[in-house]
Amino acid sequence: MSSFSMSRRELLRFGALTLGGLNLVDPLRLRALGKTGGTARHCIFVFLNGGPAHLDTFDMKPDAPVEIRGLFRPISTSVPGIEITEKLPSLARLAHHFAILRSATHPLSAHNSSAAYALSGHSPGSDANIRPTPNDHPTYGSVVAKVLPKIGGMPPFVLTPTLLFDMGFPTPSAGGGWMGNRYDPLPAVRNRMMARSPSWEGKLPVPTGLGLPDELSVERMQQRVKLLGQVDEAFAAAKSAAERSSWDAHQAEALDVILSPTTRAAFEVSREPAAMHDRYGRSEMGQVLLLSRRLIEAGVRFVTANAVSNPANTTLSAFQIWDTHRDHFRLYEQNLLPELDQGLSALISDLDERGLLDETLVIVMGEMGRTPKINSNPDGGRDHWGQAYSVLWAGGGIRGGQVVGATDHHGAFVKDAPARPDDIAATLYELLGIPHDLVLRDATDRPHRITEGTPIRQLIG
Numbered sequence: 001m002s003s004f005s006m007s008r009r010e011l012l013r014f015g016a017l018t019l020g021g022l023n024l025v026d027p028l029r030l031r032a033l034g035k036t037g038g039t040a041r042h043c044i045f046v047f048l049n050g051g052p053a054h055l056d057t058f059d060m061k062p063d064a065p066v067e068i069r070g071l072f073r074p075i076s077t078s079v080p081g082i083e084i085t086e087k088l089p090s091l092a093r094l095a096h097h098f099a100i101l102r103s104a105t106h107p108l109s110a111h112n113s114s115a116a117y118a119l120s121g122h123s124p125g126s127d128a129n130i131r132p133t134p135n136d137h138p139t140y141g142s143v144v145a146k147v148l149p150k151i152g153g154m155p156p157f158v159l160t161p162t163l164l165f166d167m168g169f170p171t172p173s174a175g176g177g178w179m180g181n182r183y184d185p186l187p188a189v190r191n192r193m194m195a196r197s198p199s200w201e202g203k204l205p206v207p208t209g210l211g212l213p214d215e216l217s218v219e220r221m222q223q224r225v226k227l228l229g230q231v232d233e234a235f236a237a238a239k240s241a242a243e244r245s246s247w248d249a250h251q252a253e254a255l256d257v258i259l260s261p262t263t264r265a266a267f268e269v270s271r272e273p274a275a276m277h278d279r280y281g282r283s284e285m286g287q288v289l290l291l292s293r294r295l296i297e298a299g300v301r302f303v304t305a306n307a308v309s310n311p312a313n314t315t316l317s318a319f320q321i322w323d324t325h326r327d328h329f330r331l332y333e334q335n336l337l338p339e340l341d342q343g344l345s346a347l348i349s350d351l352d353e354r355g356l357l358d359e360t361l362v363i364v365m366g367e368m369g370r371t372p373k374i375n376s377n378p379d380g381g382r383d384h385w386g387q388a389y390s391v392l393w394a395g396g397g398i399r400g401g402q403v404v405g406a407t408d409h410h411g412a413f414v415k416d417a418p419a420r421p422d423d424i425a426a427t428l429y430e431l432l433g434i435p436h437d438l439v440l441r442d443a444t445d446r447p448h449r450i451t452e453g454t455p456i457r458q459l460i461g
Contacts, residue, residue, distance in 0.1 A: 038430055039433075040360065040396030040431045040433070041151075041301070041359045042300065042303075042356075042361070043140070043360070043362075043396065043432060044292045044293075044303045044347070044361070045140060045141070045304045046305045046362065046364040047118075047119070047306050047307060047365070047366070047367075048307055048364065048366035049164065049321045050111070050308075050323030050367075051111075051322055051323060051367050051368040051384065051389070052369070052389075053324070054388065054407075055068070055070060055369075055382075056070050056085055056087075056328075056337075056370075056382075057085050057087075059100075059407055060085060061411050062074055064372075064411075068372045068374070068411070070374060071329050072086055072087055072332075072333075073085075075092055076092070077093070078092065078095045079095040079401040079402075082402075082403055087337040088341045091345050091348075095400075096400055097352065098348065098362075098400050098401075099392075099393045099398050099400055099401070099403070099404060100391075100402075100403045101393065101456065101459065102407055103388070103404065103405020103419050104369075104389045104405075104424065105387055105389070105413075105418050105420060106368075108127045108368070109384045110127050110384070111129065111367065111384075112131070115171045116130065116137075116171065116173040117173075118368075118421050119164075119173045119304075120177070121421050121424060121425020121450075123422075124173070132170050132173075132175075133172065134177070135177065135178050137177050137178070138173065138175070138176050139173050139175060139176075140302065141157035141301075141303075142183040143450050144156060144157060144432060145157040146179055147440075148301055148432070148434070151299035152262075153262070154263060154295075154298050154300050154301075155263070155300060156300065157183070157185045157186065157300070157301065157303075158185055158186050158187075158188055158303050159174070159188070159306065160188040160291055160295075160304075161291070178448065179440065188267055262298070269287060269294055272290060279342075280342065280343050283310060283339040284308065284339075285307045285309055288306070288343075290343075293354075308320060308321050309321075309335040309336050309339055320336065322366055324336075325382070325383055326377035326378050327377075327378060327379045328370075328374070329380060330379050347362065357394070357395040357396075358396070359395075360396055361393070361394075361395055361428065362393070363393055364391065365390075366389065368386040369387075369388055370382030370384070372411050387413055396432075397460055397461055399458075399459065400461075404417055404459055417456075422451055422453030423453040424453070425453050427456045427459055429451065431460065436451050
């Protein structure tokens with residue numbers, strides 16, 4: 001009798017149905033096994049909404065003309081030969097923990113189309129300022145929520161702290177798309193009407209989380225749920241089965257968060273000691289990354305952290321994304337880069353100290369890069385540029401202390417190891433133990449591959 005053994009991945013492939021050459025792997029089987037490979041159990045996707053400039057962060061060109069290289073200079077990091085901007089000194093000391101992909105690329109230039117591509121790994125097929133539709137390809141967290149089992153009753157996918165939008169309307173492919181809105185993220189959206197503390201002094205107050213209003217106890221909330229169920233019965237006949245299922249799933253998950261003391265506690269970032277708030281930085285960006293760590297630690301599978309700035313001396317309704325067509329260097333020096341440097345370095349080192357970095361994949365990217373040439377707007381600015389940009393990867397199976405790919409001498413085009421958002425998606429899924437060629441079905445039973453890309457093997461340790 002010959003010896004024979006198969007890995008979990010091989011068993012899944014062997015037992016999968018086939019249609020048109022695509023593996024129709026049953027996601028329930030994946031849920032039962034929990035993982036099929038990869039080392040990450042969680043992911044924090046730090047989305048730099050608006051598109052950061054690679055030439056002023058992780059892919060500097062110090063020998064280029066000043067109108068391209070800009071005002072900042074490179075500094076050495078903890079890894080010999082790797083340099084990043086002088087405005088990220090804390091991250092520079094942690095370069096051995098992360099890898100820099102300098103060859104991300106796509107042909108789009110509009111915010112929402114580029115964001116849809118970056119958030120899903122599927123090109124929307126248009127470079128216009130597109131709006132969300134039910135046929136959008138689902139974002140990463142939604143696929144994770146469908147395929148992998150929940151941990152400890154926590155919601156599998158959370159978006160924080162602001163809804164994703166660029167052109168005044170929500171971003172496509174930021175939720176469940178053709179899988180259905182039951183796989184949309186649970187939004188932990190901060191209250192923009194929150195009053196300032198008298199001792200605010202140019203910094204955001206610590207968010208208070210998801211507490212119920214003072215006059216609404218858990219018991220009263222449960223009574224309202226019972227009453228709502230009775231009202232729903234009266235309208236059930238007017239709803240389709242799909243609508244009822246989607247509504248019931250949303251309602252159940254929201255109630256789980258509101259009524260579960262353990263789940264609510266995970267969202268209450270105010271429970272962190274003052275020293276930890278100071279470590280991450282009392283900016284919106286810093287506090288969002290601190291909340292992300294709390295959620296991962298509590299069992300949330302996937303967090304999309306919308307890392308925007310809330311500059312000092314502005315109202316809480318004002319925030320600055322990474323879309324810096326003007327005042328570029330002032331905003332980078334005073335707000336965006338210091339807040340990212342403090343918050344992200346705290347997140348990486350904090351995860352490492354807690355023994356969570358090896359099982360938590362951290363990805364930091366925008367939907368595009370910025371033009372190599374500085375424009376003529378006040379204080380200079382950089383415009384949209386999808387042809388070349390950088391992505392930072394840490395933890396969760398990533399081989400740190402390296403640079404993958406390269407751009408040309410002006411940072412305009414990729415010259416080595418081009419990586420499309422499709423390939424970034426494939427890498428993310430593989431690191432989370434989800435086969436990148438997995439096929440899922442939509443509500444009409446049509447098959448869809450979760451990505452058409454290929455994993456970037458150089459990144460994987």
